[in-house]
Amino acid sequence: MLDRREFVKLAAALSTAFGIGSFPAPVQAVLNKIDPATIPKIIYLQGLSCSGCSISLLQAESPSPLSMITDYSQLAFHADLSATSGKQALKLIDKFISGQAGDYILAVEGAIPEKMPDACVIGHKTFAAYLEEAAKTMTAAVAIGSCACDGGIPAAEGNLTGAIGLQEFYAKRNIDKIVVNIRGCSVHPDWVWHTIVHLVKVGLPELTEDGSPELFYSKTVHETCPRYHDFQQEIFAEKLGDQGCLFKLGCLGPLTKADCSSRWWNGGRTWCIDANAPCIGCASPSFARKKNVPFYRLNNKA
């Protein structure tokens, strides 16, 4: 993996790039082969989350979850999988976060309750406190899922916790750390595992202006939709269950950048639009945000 010095340099380059609103330059490969002795350790912490992203990661096909754990990274801690528990687990997390267990990548799933820190606690310490402390020692952070990136549904209009995403959380504290945003509610497993492999083998992937890997988030769902032809021919679904372009039912594919339409889901067998289900924009930074922007255009009287 990248050593710390490389990452610090990258972080500086990246923050400059963010500052002027352009993209970071492609990063040269620093390692072509994964050395099992130095694979990155991942500390995976959950905040205001539903674990859906963790569950999605277990649906991976290539690499498989086992291969990710044994060949491409070391999952030093994940609350859903770790055998360790309680005080023993806290000790492990603290050892990494205090910088005593070597380099690690912080993986974060879930939003941060900025206005109500007690709304998320891990072993008597707030989730926010862990994130502040980890910022001092981690190599980089990967924000997994729409909640970790932008607050997601916990940050929807009218919420009581003041939920925000990791990037905003660090920006508010003037913490200058790389945060790679993997959006989606939930994420596609490939988006996360392949980003981690990219970090290990090549370095930081090219990011969009929203901080997501270009590789997965450069085009809208609509642009590469198999039903784009229907759209051009003005063959529209008029009611639920119809074939054709789902735009009139409220499909948010034209506003949502993600490669679902070419990657598909669950082993490549299916995805929302193939099931005639309009895209609800779950990979968009504004997913579910406003009460008056419903997912569907089916409730015409409202």
Added chain:
Amino acid sequence: MKVDLGPVTRLEGHLNVKTIITNNIVEDAQCVGEMFRGFEVILRGRDPLDAQQITQRICGVCPYAHAIASSYAQENAYNLTASHNGRILHNLIQGANHLYDYLLHFYQLSALDFVDITAVLKYTGKDSDLVKVKAWITAELASGKPYPAAPFLPRLSGKYVDNDEANIGALKHYLESMEIQKKANRASAIFGGKFPHATGIFPGGCTQNPDIDLIVSYQSLISEVRDFIHQKYIPDLVTVAQAFPEYWEIGQSKGGFMSFGLLPFSPQSDSRRLFAPGVLLNGTVSAVDLEEAITEDVKYAKYSSPSGLNVRNGELDPDPGKASAYTWIKAPRYNGQMVEVGPAARVLVDYHQGNNQELKNMVDHFAKIAAITPEKLNSVIGRHLSRGICAALIADFLLAESERLDPSKPGCVKIDIPATGEGYGITEASRGALLHYIRLKDHKIEKYECVVPTTWNCSPRDDKGTPGAMETALIGTKVETPDEQIESVRIVHSFDPCLACAVH
């Protein structure tokens, strides 16, 4: 001495359990939900059809249960009856999710409490997965790095299975089950669009039309899952039961049982279900009353809203600093009575009504070979075994149910959302009884309430001071190592807590 077990891992979300240990006995236990998001407030004022999407995000492990409960509640509020295909598709999606969830719970969330994974170091066979894991653990242990072989080590101290062959077999099934879970999820995603968080589920049905091409794929995947359940999962359950027979006696909750019933046979909301609903108190089952009987106390929960409100009048005013409170979880009660929900409740409530003959046969069969009474399903082993019974019955049902689809007809119905109305939706998530309530005003959501399985099971004391189901199951347990309490952790895991669900 006081010992906190949190963060308890290998469950969903943020759970602490505060215990007081005297002479190696758990004298007191308090379940502490440590995360709050406020979904019910977020839903107010939104389009009602957002609800089955938003509520799925309460839980990424059992999202479909929420989508289905929300769809039922909306059907009830819209006076809408699902189509023939629609109800079947709901069942096929939700049922497949149960199968995956039982396997995830037993292998990934619970097995490491019982199985000694280091036995693989003695493996001499040629299975490629096991050879790989053996080589990996060997290299990790020799690497000198901190925390080698994480996430499988370190682990709590305690007695594990001491038979190498059984341990290695269980590890093999741990790995295989991950592939099988994917297949169950692929099956549900065929009709739901994707897993987790399906976009195809609506009140009245699903957007996917059941072409024969899809039905065949679904059946093929579920058949593989069914084979795994019979050939590996249930035998592994029996192995654990035989290695840890004392756990038939450990982890007994001290209240009643409640199930909302699962997998309806027809589109009508009062249809008979594969698992019958009911409340089981002192050996007698009564019908579930949703209107008045269910109330939520908050004396020990971090809310300033009034205590003891029924579902329709539920309120949510968070008060993180509330002095008397120790958790974000409310204390739901049924006619003031504490009840356990979940697989054991689902099985016992059905068993006592004689609703499902296959279920009765399986319970009697296992009771006979383990020399126990059916009431012992109220235990650590009993909850695990109940999941196996549910899995076997659901897998068979799904294969038969998929035959009943009519490929010439659509999967959903037209939805007209009235300006006003209210509706209840009840089903069984894998973790137990799930209720959604919706009330409409001006075609939008005026009020939404969810009473969720782990809210019942990880409930704190109610206003009268009566502990919740899991708290009662922990109190009185003998523990070898008070600081770690693998015994208590096994009890907690047997309930399969989902904290994101419990508080939401």
